[in-house]
Amino acid sequence: MSTPKRILPWLFLLVVAPLFVAACAEPGEPGEEGEGEGESEALADRVSLTADAAESLELTFARAEVMELRPTLEVPAEVVAVPDRLAEIGARVSGRVVDVRVNTGDEVDRRAPLLTIESAELGRAWADLLSARARERVALRARDRQRTLLNGRVTSVRAFEEAQSAWEVAEADVRGALTRLASVGIADPGEPPENPARVTLYSPIEGTVTARSVNVGQWVEPADILLRVVDLDELWLEAAVYEQQLRYVHAGQRVQVEMRAFPEAVFVGEVDRVSGVLDEASRSAGVRVVLPNPDRRLRPGMFATARIQGTLPGEARTLVVVPWAAVQDINGSPTVFLRAGEGTFEVRRVITGRRAGDFVEILTGLEEGDEVVADGSFLLKGQLLRATLAEEEEG
Known part of the structure; x- marks a missing residue:
């Protein structure tokens, strides 16, 4: 089973945490000296990263810019x-499920086999068709024989008409048997399969199986919804x-x-x-x-x-904006990570205004041209909180 996406950032932090150092010392107060070149130090309201950590995070940046926001x-x-991209799969006959070939989450092609049902009703429908076809062949031969005899003036017109009527009845029986098979999903029957009592259900669309309510051995009725496939x-x-x-x-x-x-x-x-x-x-x-x-x-x-x-009434406003992804809530305050140097980010509290799409207006805290972390600010927030908790435990 794959790891849910919503916890991946926290797992990622655990992996790269040794590459981070964050602290809450006063501005200008030196942090602990590193043991080697390239290690990072933490200053007040700052998060500093080593070059390896910054590269691993794949941070993206955006500049605060003046933009016209519409409500x-x-x-x-x-x-x-x-609705046109959804299919609910159900049996057309009562029977017992003998095979289920898909599960929830599986992607299937159009006409992919889904499950197989064994039904006595289906077996009887095949038997009726075979009997009707045999009777039709016998009646056809009898009619043709009477026609030959009638042409030789050996039999009567009435005898020929009776044979013709018997053949028409037999032909109607065949059509009726074909209709019964079509009603249970066998639209164009040729020779009966090896097990005529079994029928396989196929997906009518390409998509993903989003629901399954059937198991092998289960008895099903025509009203039951067994599978749901959604494009x-x-x-x-x-x-x-x-x-x-x-x-x-x-x-x-x-x-x-x-x-x-x-x-x-x-x-x-x-x-x-x-x-x-x-x-x-x-x-x-x-x-x-x-x-x-x-x-x-x-x-x-x-x-x-x-x-x-662009829906609500009101004039568009021209203000400083940043991407919404750049703003994180830290201790109840909207916060951005301002790029202060190579691998160093200042934790800057801001006051936000109205949001429009991917952007949010910044009322105070940033000026046009300030560069902030966009994608990846959530990871910096997590590291900052983690470092704060570590300091509290040490204190």
């Missing part, structure tokens, strides 16, 4: 499967917008999406449809966002926060 509408949302390459995000805000939302707007499962990632979608019906209880209308999912990280049922850009 956004923030709403809770949930990821759902696209995860594209999903929908369903949100609700209150009626007083509906006039600001329309199809085509860009949407920034944050998932509780992936707090450090931002996904981008687009408003596809705004419902024309208002929910009487909540006084809100549904909003559908199309959300590409090429790496298949997202799953139906995940909760999210959707920020629909």
Whole structure:
């Protein structure tokens, strides 16, 4: 089983921790001398890294810049499967499951075999077809014989018509048997298989098995949903917008999406449809966002926060902004890591304002051109807290 992604940063910190040194001494107070060249020292409100540590973290940087931010509408949302990209697999006959070839999380191709069921009903349907085909062949030969005799004036017209009628009835029986087989999933039967009582169910779409509720030996009925296959390459995000805000939302707007499962990632979608019906209880209308999912990280049922850009009324504001990923909450205060030198980062408290998409406005604490850590600030925060706890234990 792979390690969940949300704890990977903490495991990473444990690996590279020996490369870090962080302390909370007063400015200008020297730290302990290292034993060799290239070791780092910690100053007040600073985190210093060795060259190896900095390279291992793969930090990215961004400069505080002046940008025009437009207001956004923030709403809770949930990821759902696209109905046309979802298939629920069930048996068409009652029977017992003898083989299940997939499990939850497996990726399957279209027409991939999923499971096999053994059914007495299916066996009887095959038997009916074989009997009907035999009777039809006998009736056809009898009709042809009567036609030959009629042409030689050896038999009567009535005898020929009776043979013709018997053949038509036998042919109808064949069609009826074929229909019964088609109703249980055998659309074009040729010769019966080695075990006519067994039928294999196939996936109608390419996708991922997201649910399995069947085991070998289980008795199933036609109403049972045994497997669910979903094409995860594209999903929908369903949100609700209150009626007083509906006039600001329309199809085509860009949407920034944050998932509780992936707090450090931002996904981008687009408003596809705004419902024309208002929910009487909540006084809100549904909003559908199309959300590409090429790496298949997202799953139906995940909760999210959707920020629909350029929606709320108000003038756009021109302020200093940084990427949202650069801001970390440390002891209740928004904080950034300001690049103070090669491998040295100042812990700078800031006051944030409104957020718009990937950016957040900085009211105080930074000036235009200041360089901060963007991706990787979460790891620096973890190391700072770890070093603080270590000092408290020593004290």
